[in-house]
Amino acid sequence: MTFAISGECCSDASCVAVCPMNSIHPSPGEAGFGTGVSLFIDPRTCIDCGACADICPVDAAKPADRSAAEDVSRNAAYFAGSDPLAAMDLDTWEPPEYQVWGGGPRRVLVVGAGPAGMYATRELLLRTDAEVTLVDRLAEVGGLVRFGVAPDHPQTKQIIDTFERITRHPRARWRPGTTAEELLGRGGFDAVVHAVGARRSRRLGIVGEDSACTAEDFVAWCNGRPGAVLPVELNGPRVVVVGNGNVALDVARLLVSDDERLRSMDVAAGVRRVLGASGIREVVLLGRRGPEDAAYTESALQELQAMSGGRVTLKYHATPVAWTGADRTPSADRAASGASGAGRGLLLDGGELISAGTLVTAIGFEGDPIDGLPFDSARGTVPNVRGAVVGRPGHYVAGWIKRGARGGIGVNKACAQETVQTLVSSSRGAVSPGS
Amino acid sequence: MDETAQRLLGSADRLSRDPETEIDWDAPVGDGYGLSPEWSTLYGTSYWDELSVDQRRELTRHESASVATTGIWFEMILQQLILRDIYDKPPRTAEFQWALTEIADECRHSIMFARATAKLVEPAYRPRLLARELGRMFKTVATGESAYAAILVAEEVLDVMQRDWMRDRRVAPLVRTVNHIHVVEESRHMVFAREETRERLASAGRGRRWVSALVIAIAADMIVSSMVSPQVYANVGLDVDRAVREARRNEHHRSLLRTSCANLMDFLGSVGLLTPAAARVYRRTGLL
Numbered sequence: 001m002t003f004a005i006s007g008e009c010c011s012d013a014s015c016v017a018v019c020p021m022n023s024i025h026p027s028p029g030e031a032g033f034g035t036g037v038s039l040f041i042d043p044r045t046c047i048d049c050g051a052c053a054d055i056c057p058v059d060a061a062k063p064a065d066r067s068a069a070e071d072v073s074r075n076a077a078y079f080a081g082s083d084p085l086a087a088m089d090l091d092t093w094e095p096p097e098y099q100v101w102g103g104g105p106r107r108v109l110v111v112g113a114g115p116a117g118m119y120a121t122r123e124l125l126l127r128t129d130a131e132v133t134l135v136d137r138l139a140e141v142g143g144l145v146r147f148g149v150a151p152d153h154p155q156t157k158q159i160i161d162t163f164e165r166i167t168r169h170p171r172a173r174w175r176p177g178t179t180a181e182e183l184l185g186r187g188g189f190d191a192v193v194h195a196v197g198a199r200r201s202r203r204l205g206i207v208g209e210d211s212a213c214t215a216e217d218f219v220a221w222c223n224g225r226p227g228a229v230l231p232v233e234l235n236g237p238r239v240v241v242v243g244n245g246n247v248a249l250d251v252a253r254l255l256v257s258d259d260e261r262l263r264s265m266d267v268a269a270g271v272r273r274v275l276g277a278s279g280i281r282e283v284v285l286l287g288r289r290g291p292e293d294a295a296y297t298e299s300a301l302q303e304l305q306a307m308s309g310g311r312v313t314l315k316y317h318a319t320p321v322a323w324t325g326a327d328r329t330p331s332a333d334r335a336a337s338g339a340s341g342a343g344r345g346l347l348l349d350g351g352e353l354i355s356a357g358t359l360v361t362a363i364g365f366e367g368d369p370i371d372g373l374p375f376d377s378a379r380g381t382v383p384n385v386r387g388a389v390v391g392r393p394g395h396y397v398a399g400w401i402k403r404g405a406r407g408g409i410g411v412n413k414a415c416a417q418e419t420v421q422t423l424v425s426s427s428r429g430a431v432s433p434g435s
Numbered sequence: 436m437d438e439t440a441q442r443l444l445g446s447a448d449r450l451s452r453d454p455e456t457e458i459d460w461d462a463p464v465g466d467g468y469g470l471s472p473e474w475s476t477l478y479g480t481s482y483w484d485e486l487s488v489d490q491r492r493e494l495t496r497h498e499s500a501s502v503a504t505t506g507i508w509f510e511m512i513l514q515q516l517i518l519r520d521i522y523d524k525p526p527r528t529a530e531f532q533w534a535l536t537e538i539a540d541e542c543r544h545s546i547m548f549a550r551a552t553a554k555l556v557e558p559a560y561r562p563r564l565l566a567r568e569l570g571r572m573f574k575t576v577a578t579g580e581s582a583y584a585a586i587l588v589a590e591e592v593l594d595v596m597q598r599d600w601m602r603d604r605r606v607a608p609l610v611r612t613v614n615h616i617h618v619v620e621e622s623r624h625m626v627f628a629r630e631e632t633r634e635r636l637a638s639a640g641r642g643r644r645w646v647s648a649l650v651i652a653i654a655a656d657m658i659v660s661s662m663v664s665p666q667v668y669a670n671v672g673l674d675v676d677r678a679v680r681e682a683r684r685n686e687h688h689r690s691l692l693r694t695s696c697a698n699l700m701d702f703l704g705s706v707g708l709l710t711p712a713a714a715r716v717y718r719r720t721g722l723l
């Protein structure tokens with residue numbers, strides 16, 4: 001029967017550490033970890049002990065008889081080309097790694113209570129006996145898990161419970177609704193970990209883009225982030241979503257959800273009303289390159305196709321040049337009809353016009369510069385060496401502001417661990433490998 | 436519960452290990468470490484720096500034997516807790532049969548640990564008197580979530596160490612194999628203990644939860660502080676007072692323990708067993 005991991009997996013690798021048979025891959029350090037979204041269980045070696053399911057914070061690991069058939073076959077397929085690892089041969093396991101204590105920091109400030117900040121806090125509490133002050137400008141922990149992850153993925157959001165428990169640790173001081181500036185002025189910290197994320201949407205740079213909706217605004221609105229409003233009207237019957245990542249797929253799924261489906265999600269009545277009244281029948285997902293280059297994961301695509309009933313079309317090799325959909329001025333109308341001969345919508349570089357009432361751009365995110373720290377504006381990150389900010393001793397980064405806006409929730413765990421390791425070893429002896 | 440038990444029985448069917456036949460008990464132990472040196476109670480202290488490589492290896496072998504002895508001690512408590520718990524349950528249920536399977540596992544493990552320690556070092560270890568007497572009381576009176584969560588604490592603390600040692604090539608092959616056997620079967624036991632703890636707590640009021648949380652924390656303290664007997668230092672020829680003093684203040688060891696117990700603490704937090712009073716005990720013990 002064995003166990004299987006579903007697409008809800010946020011690859012935090014908690015299960016890898018508890019599997020007694022070394023059946024779960026890719027593990028951190030192995031090729032492929034942190035690139036896809038999910039981990040997989042090798043059905044040839046799994047002994048059904050259930051330890052992975054017990055530890056999984058988002059209920060992604062399940063017995064095969066309670067998993068979707070696609071999940072079971074995806075898990076098996078991942079290992080199809082390799083020999084089973086013999087867990088009995090203990091030398092096939094990764095050797096253990098140790099960090100050697102040598103007096104850690106006393107007080108650390110962690111800025112941002114998204115996944116990266118939470119994992120960094122947890123790691124600091126475990127590795128050191130420092131007091132950790134955690135701040136977020138929002139009133140709640142979770143960052144993009146709370147206000148980004150799609151509301152029809154409630155399982156994924158369960159990780160927030162784990163984060164909330166971290167804030168209750170006796171050595172953690174959780175300060176909601178506070179920014180770094182308010183605390184840093186007063187000083188008194190040995191180190192600061194900036195885990196502020198990267199939630200600003202990248203821009204297409206085309207004419208008319210100002211009247212399009214960014215993924216940032218859309219997901220914030222859907223998830224009820226305080227103060228978030230939808231900046232454009234949602235108009236059907238067709239919507240174009242530019243982007244080929246999982247966020248684009250999230251947006252498409254929400255746009256074609258009928259009222260019944262929306263009612264099953266944790267979304268505000270206002271959001272449901274607007275989506276219901278929009279008259280959206282169809283979504284076109286636009287990718288600049290081919291399906292082989294698409295950034296979405298296999299499981300996310302399967303999910304979308306299964307629920308959308310053919311109302312989502314994927315279009316590849318398409319480069320938008322102008323958006324005239326929402327703009328009702330006569331000149332824009334003329335520009336649009338002049339180019340293609342008819343109507344409003346998204347104009348592609350080949351001259352084709354996709355008529356649509358709303359455009360959503362979901363082509364990735366980038367970070368904002370942090371006061372007093374260097375910034376790489378091409379990558380949208382703070383330049384760092386294994387988490388230590390270049391040229392600013394005592395300052396560290398973790399999460400999307402460190403690596404760029406890539407990778408799921410759990411990838412921030414390994415990322416934050418690396419940062420804390422750097423932080424702690426700058427005040428003590430080196431890291432020793434196991435053997 | 437029965438569904439979990441059914442699954443665990445199926446798992447035991449797929450893979451149960453027999454130390455009797457799997458381990459060549461006549462083979463020489465070799466001269467590996469008894470546990471990963473980083474897990475030694477003295478690793479990282481100034482005393483450790485003064486020890487020769489031979490002394491360090493000898494120390495870890497004695498520590499390993501002492502930890503295994505604590506394991507045997509606790510497995511005996513555990514067998515009685517479970518036996519008492521299922522005493523009048525219907526034998527045809529999966530839960531009942533799984534419980535007996537677990538007792539059988541523990542029984543084999545205790546024999547395995549006993550034999551392995553005998554091969555590893557000359558002297559025999561025992562938990563200190565206070566722990567033995569408190570354990571005697573605990574195994575007679577503990578019920579419900581206190582029993583199962585305490586089982587879980589003991590199993591998890593041991594489990595995480597053993598996962599490191601079994602993967603470590605510096606550790607004697609006998610110890611590595613023994614540890615892997617334990618880790619595989621223990622993973623099922625921990626699933627069972629978590630499930631039972633959750634189930635028993637479902638009906639618990641605030642008062643009972645508070646008491647249980649404290650009892651479990653004290654049990655955890657007793658288990659962790661009994662792992663390495665001071666006798667170990669004497670048998671290796673060290674200055675016992677100094678070794679105990681340095682081990683107690685060893686922040687490296689405390690941070691290893693904390694990291695190892697992270698999942699356990701998270702579980703206790705998620706079921707409401709990390710009350711402020713319990714958290715204070717765990718902090719003192721060095722688990723939080």
Ligand SMILES: Cc1cc2nc3c(=O)[nH]c(=O)nc-3n(C[C@H](O)[C@H](O)[C@H](O)COP(=O)(O)OP(=O)(O)OC[C@H]3O[C@@H](n4cnc5c(N)ncnc54)[C@H](O)[C@@H]3O)c2cc1C
Pocket residue numbers: 009010011037111112113114115116117135136137138142143144145148149150153156178179180181195196197198199215219247250365398399400401406407408409410412
């Ligand atoms: C729309 C969307 C959907 C996603 N869905 C999934 C999914 O289903 N599964 C998955 O695994 N991953 C998903 N991800 C990816 C995942 O959300 C990210 O990997 C993760 O959130 C990045 O973590 P972070 O901590 O770096 O940033 P964030 O989550 O953005 O957290 C940063 C935090 O810092 C705070 N902050 C910022 N500036 C300051 C300041 N100056 N002072 C105080 N606080 C500040 C913010 O309020 C925020 O809480 C999704 C991402 C997006 C955008």
Ligand code: SF4
Pocket residue numbers: 005008009010011012013014015016039052055056057058059060061410
């Ligand atoms: S979410 Fe984490 S624990 Fe769950 S299956 Fe994925 S990697 Fe494993």
Ligand code: SF4
Pocket residue numbers: 002003018019020021022023024041042045046047048049050051052053
């Ligand atoms: S059920 Fe057990 S053996 Fe199978 S993958 Fe999960 S932890 Fe590993």
